[in-house]
Amino acid sequence: MSAKHPLEPTPPERWRKYLTDYNEGLGLVYERLMLNDFLDSLQKKHHIESVLEAPIYGMAGVSGINSVLLARNGARVTLVDDNAERLAGVQRIWNELGLAATFHLQSFDFAQDKSPISSLPLPGRSFDLVWNWAALWYLPDPEKWIGEMVRVSRNLVFIAMPNRAQVGYLMRKYVLEKDFVRYVDESWANIGRVKTILRDWDCKIINEGVLDVPPWPDTVMPAAQVLKRLGIQSKEMSARFEGDGWQWSSMDYYLGKKPELKAQMDRYAFLERAPVPWQIKSVWAHHRYVVASVS
Numbered sequence: 601m602s603a604k605h606p607l608e609p610t611p612p613e614r615w616r617k618y619l620t621d622y623n624e625g626l627g628l629v630y631e632r633l634m635l636n637d638f639l640d641s642l643q644k645k646h647h648i649e650s651v652l653e654a655p656i657y658g659m660a661g662v663s664g665i666n667s668v669l670l671a672r673n674g675a676r677v678t679l680v681d682d683n684a685e686r687l688a689g690v691q692r693i694w695n696e697l698g699l700a701a702t703f704h705l706q707s708f709d710f711a712q713d714k715s716p717i718s719s720l721p722l723p724g725r726s727f728d729l730v731w732n733w734a735a736l737w738y739l740p741d742p743e744k745w746i747g748e749m750v751r752v753s754r755n756l757v758f759i760a761m762p763n764r765a766q767v768g769y770l771m772r773k774y775v776l777e778k779d780f781v782r783y784v785d786e787s788w789a790n791i792g793r794v795k796t797i798l799r800d801w802d803c804k805i806i807n808e809g810v811l812d813v814p815p816w817p818d819t820v821m822p823a824a825q826v827l828k829r830l831g832i833q834s835k836e837m838s839a840r841f842e843g844d845g846w847q848w849s850s851m852d853y854y855l856g857k858k859p860e861l862k863a864q865m866d867r868y869a870f871l872e873r874a875p876v877p878w879q880i881k882s883v884w885a886h887h888r889y890v891v892a893s894v895s
Contacts, residue, residue, distance in 0.1 A: 615663050619689035622851040624661035629848045631659065631812045631886065633865045634872055635733065635760075636669040638811055642729070642891070643673055646756060652727040654680035654720070654749070655708060656690065658735030661850065664690030666733055668854055671699045678702040678727070680720070697854055709740040720748050725894075731758035734887065736794070737784040743797055750801040753894050757803060760811060760889035761789045763882060768817025791888040803892035809878035810885030813871045 618624065624632075642648065648670065656664045656679050663686055664679055671677045679701055681687040691703050706720060730753040736742040749757050762769060764786065772780065787793065795805055852858040871884060882888065 614660065615657060615683075615686055618660075618662045619686070619693075622662055622849040623847050624849060626848045627814065627816065628659070628661035629850050629853070629861060630814050630865045630868055632661070632666070632850045633853070633862055634812055634814075634869065635666065638889075639667075639669050640673065642756070642758065643670055643675065646728065648675055648728040648756070650676045650678075650727045650729070652678045652680065652722070652730045652749075652752060653732060654678075654704075654706075654730065655732055655735045655739070656681050657683070657686065657738065658733045662693065664693060665697075665850060665854070667701070668694075668697060668699065670729075671701060675728075676702075678704065678722075680704045680706050682706060682708045693851075697851075708745065720752060722752050724751050725754035726752050728755045729753070729758060730756070733760050734762055736761060737786065737788040739788075742785070742788050746794065746797045747801060750798070750803060750892075750894055755893060756806075757798065757892045757894065758889065759791075759794050759798075760887045761791060761794070763810065763885050763888050764789045765882065766817065766884055766886055768886065771817060791890055795890050795892075798890065798892045802895045804895070805890060806893050807891040809889060810881045810887065811872075811889055812886040813881050813884060814868050814886070815871055 651667055651670050653667045656666070659666060664681070667675075667677045667679065677699075679687075679690065681690065681703075682705070684705055687703055687705055691701075694701050704721070730749045732749075736745070736759065739745050746757075746759070749759075764770075791808065795808070798805065848861075849858070850861075853861040871881065874881065878885075
């Protein structure tokens with residue numbers, strides 16, 4: 601078992617804002633809709649009917665809506681979070697979308713959980729797919745969590761993490777937001793480490809690669825804020841990324857208000873879909889992923 605990483609609490613504005621403000625930004629909408637394409641393909645290929653997303657917090661923007669596509673395709677979805685306020689907000693959002701899901705409030709720090717539960721309160725081999733997106737590095741014990749993901753899966757485990765090698769990540773770490781490493785454990789943004797643990801649990805790696813490969817770097821921050829952090833004070837440049845003309849919302853797409861968003865994102869996906877090995881794309885890709893089958 602790995603030693604626990606002493607994480608600081610995640611700044612609350614990183615998720616609380618988006619419980620009511622659905623304007624996520626172009627990068628987040630692209631990321632989510634490309635993930636949708638991947639999940640759709642995975643669901644059809646492996647006949648996924650039951651899904652556990654745990655934890656649900658990882659991707660920036662609106663929390664808890666990464667599994668919406670799977671639910672709309674007919675899967676029974678269960679969502680797990682350790683924050684009661686956030687989980688209540690996610691439940692409201694799913695109600696707004698007219699979708700059903702099961703919601704579990706669960707401590708991720710099993711050692712600190714005062715209940716007699718030392719693992720997820722879910723039976724083994726309960727779900728066709730157990731997954732999370734960019735979540736591991738927020739957890740107190742990711743290694744044990746991966747073990748729990750394997751335990752409750754009867755078929756697939758899918759894990760994605762930010763790609764530490766891409767330019768935007770390096771900009772964020774060394775220029776734009778140097779303090780973010782205080783509330784994540786960077787060592788878990790290493791998909792090789794994740795693969796090793798999955799193999800230790802007798803899983804077979806059936807797919808790995810990259811996702812979220814748009815033609816811009818992944819800085820997490822809105823474009824206008826990036827310009828300010830870089831000391832670019834041009835009003836003309838900043839105006840391009842602010843105001844009513846710069847509204848990007850996955851929820852607008854899901855609610856049918858802007859069905860054209862998918863076609864808009866597809867126009868940016870030429871790197872994503874380029875017929876080259878994923879290892880070449882990894883120089884620019886925002887996320888690495890692995891899919892494993894349980895024994």
